[in-house]
Amino acid sequence: MKPKLKILIVDNQKINRKILSRFLSDFYEIIEAENGRSALATLRSQKGTISAVLLDPIMPIMNGYDVLKEMSKNPEMAAIPVIVISQDNKEDSEIKALQMGARDFISTPYNPKILRRRLSNLIELYQSNLCIGHIERDTLTGIYTKDAFYRHATEILGSNPTTPFTLVATDIERFKLVNDSFGSATGDELLQYIAKILQHDSLQLHGICARHSEDHFMILVPKCADDENMHSFIDAAQKELNQFPLNMKISLKFGVYLIKNLQTPVPIMCDRALLAAESVKGHYEKSYAYYDDSIRQRLVREQQIIDEMKSSLEKNRFQVFLQPKYDLTNEKIVGAEALVRWTHPKLGALNPGEFIPLFEHTGFITELDEYVWNHTCEILESWNQKGLPHIQVSVNVSRKDIYQENLPEIIWNIVKRHELQPSQLHLEITETAYTENAGQLISVVNELKKIGFLIEMDDFGTGYSSLNMLSELPIDILKLDMRFMNSIKKGALQKNKHNILEFIISLAKWINLQVVAEGVESKEQADFLCKLGCNYAQGYYYAKPMPVDEFTKLLNNSDIEIPSIPPNC
Structure with a gap:
């Protein structure tokens, strides 16, 4: 038998929780919370298992609007559909709830059939988005995959043509040595740790983050990355990275691509940022570089050298x-x-x-x-x-x-x-x-x-x-x-x-x-x-x-x- 989906009912009135539970318990597993603080604690402890929330906006200790505000700060919680249930049927209350992230607003008296239908529709949409999200997420780190990043970055840039954006590529110095010396499990833990750092930092800057390839990450932020900002960003990331428990110095190299031409495809932008990051690998005094065409020309020349080295040795050149x-x-x-x-x-x-x-x-x-x-x-x-x-x-x-x-x-x-x-x-x-x-x-x-x-x-x-x-x-x-x-x-x-x-x-x-x-x-x-x-x-x-x-x-x-x-x- 298929297990029931979990619904969280948040209301300080016990009688209201019982009425809603009676309407829904045949279809869902019901969890109850009597105030907003308790509701947030339940969402954290039941991470990833709550399919929807029925929320009373007026409660002691922490009201429903504050719950919506806190949920919006957490990407996983923000995705959970919330129906605000209220005895207040004023239009202003409904607009406020919807502006703060609620998916629907229902006032008393409740029609059980309508409530169940609306709830079912919202959960179905939520689960569809979860499936899409899982496809878009890197299985190891949980951040966007390369293809998902390309898609979302293209949409963001297209929707904000007058906003200056910066693309930042990150490369781990000597990552292969980590795998060789400490094992692939430790290497995976390091990738997860770095992904968490970069995801947090990119969200703080209202940007997005992805794992582009094995040890390469990509960040898109709506900001011009001058030297001062880059120093702050890199210093903060490196300081957190130093806390990773590994008996080896790990450092990140960054390549910065300032987006000026929105007609350039995002994959090419990423390639250019990666070229800039590659240009400072092995240079201990430099941690980042801005992309310019001289980098591309130098790396093309280096590739020409590499392409001919073995044949030149064989031909005694x-x-x-x-x-x-x-x-x-x-x-x-x-x-x-x-x-x-x-x-x-x-x-x-x-x-x-x-x-x-x-x-x-x-x-x-x-x-x-x-x-x-x-x-x-x-x-x-x-x-x-x-x-x-x-x-x-x-x-x-x-x-x-x-x-x-x-x-x-x-x-x-x-x-x-x-x-x-x-x-x-x-x-x-x-x-x-x-x-x-x-x-x-x-x-x-x-x-x-x-x-x-x-x-x-x-x-x-x-x-x-x-x-x-x-x-x-x-x-x-x-x-x-x-x-x-x-x-x-x-x-x-x-x-x-x-x-x-x-x-x-x-x-x-x-x-x-x-x-x-x-x-x-x-x-x-x-x-x-x-x-x-x-x-x-x-x-x-x-x-x-x-x-x-x-x-x-x-x-x-x-x-x-x-x-x-x-x-x-």
């Missing part, structure tokens, strides 16, 4: 260039750094500063690094076969490479295949790799040291754990961050930067490390570094990165010095 390193005391060549160059088939020669960060983001950097290691070892093997000096060449090991458990084995196999000694291939790691995952880096570096590789710490001085890192990592060489070189200009070196540079070089000497300065562009810089005791330098003052053939000629025509670098085990 990436080239290894070498930049020599010099001894600062006698200006003899002591080694080189292998750098990658790429001529894109459509975009031409690309700056590594453009494609390397993108490759790190996609994970392709691990394939490119292995390609460079192989080609560098081929070059070293060729030099050995020609009887050239066994100079040492350094190659980059990216942060992503460190997460490969078999990294030492991969590099060792490449070196063996080309009949090289590990000491000929220096491995450059970055300080940021230590700050991201110190334990993993220490473990990998120890394994590489056991094999016989020499380790260079690249970009030293950019992080926050430098001194602690030096005590834990068995490195051999420090490479100073290029930004130190930028400060060494005639009359421009600040005293505090001078002191820091002098301290780093002295510290390196004290713990038996060699120091390399990169980015040296003038004799003044070279002389200053030599005076401080820096060992080696590379930069445009000495030579630019060059193709292998050109570097080989340089080796044949230059004085070479093979440095003796004692392993710092």
Whole structure:
């Protein structure tokens, strides 16, 4: 037997509640409340189960009009049909009740058949709307789905052509890592938590909110989002997000699209807001961006780079260039750094500063690094076969490479295949790799040291754990961050930067490390570094990165010095 729907009768007069109950109890399950406060408590405790409310407007403690006012503040309660039942048949009372959200108004004496018919019609409409609502709602978060958002946003914009609206896309930074590290159940809880925050904030601004895709949310608000408003909105959302119980920093990235042309379809508006949000992912100092066409152009260019990276690797379009390193005391060549160059088939020669960060983001950097290691070892093997000096060449090991458990084995196999000694291939790691995952880096570096590789710490001085890192990592060489070189200009070196540079070089000497300065562009810089005791330098003052053939000629025509670098085990 199908269970009866529940009806809430709210009247301070017991006799009135009994009369209405007698009319309706054969068709509905009756719940009674004697005042407005009790009625609201019942609606909250019976959440989602009350199909209609019969409400007396005149009651002690809390009257029916106040009940309607409170129900209107809650989206779920506001949807429940309310029939105001009153002994007052004045037109003003009926208008007031209907204005405050009542669906119907019936005055005494009640006609049971009419009352039941009106109630049945309202409940049928309510349930139809509930079905539509369920279809429109995301099953996990309870907020609008993407398609429902498109539909409602289109209706809202069409109905308010003179009102300024803003579309805001939200993206969760490193959401995949949450699922990988803590499980999909925790990831789902995080999505629900964020949806609740954004739903509340959008309602406060009289807007709507949706889950657009897995970890993307969309908000439409009737307001121009200037910097001050965006800062307030983001700060409030991030503050609430920080309360989520997870042993990991979670941050949101926002893309803002200011709606100026109502003829633009809502899905395209959403795509543009998402492009703006995507543009600040990985930028820790920025949490939001406004969409403009330069973002679209940049992301189109990035996609062109991504589309060609694998085929370019297969077709050897990436080239290894070498930049020599010099001894600062006698200006003899002591080694080189292998750098990658790429001529894109459509975009031409690309700056590594453009494609390397993108490759790190996609994970392709691990394939490119292995390609460079192989080609560098081929070059070293060729030099050995020609009887050239066994100079040492350094190659980059990216942060992503460190997460490969078999990294030492991969590099060792490449070196063996080309009949090289590990000491000929220096491995450059970055300080940021230590700050991201110190334990993993220490473990990998120890394994590489056991094999016989020499380790260079690249970009030293950019992080926050430098001194602690030096005590834990068995490195051999420090490479100073290029930004130190930028400060060494005639009359421009600040005293505090001078002191820091002098301290780093002295510290390196004290713990038996060699120091390399990169980015040296003038004799003044070279002389200053030599005076401080820096060992080696590379930069445009000495030579630019060059193709292998050109570097080989340089080796044949230059004085070479093979440095003796004692392993710092």
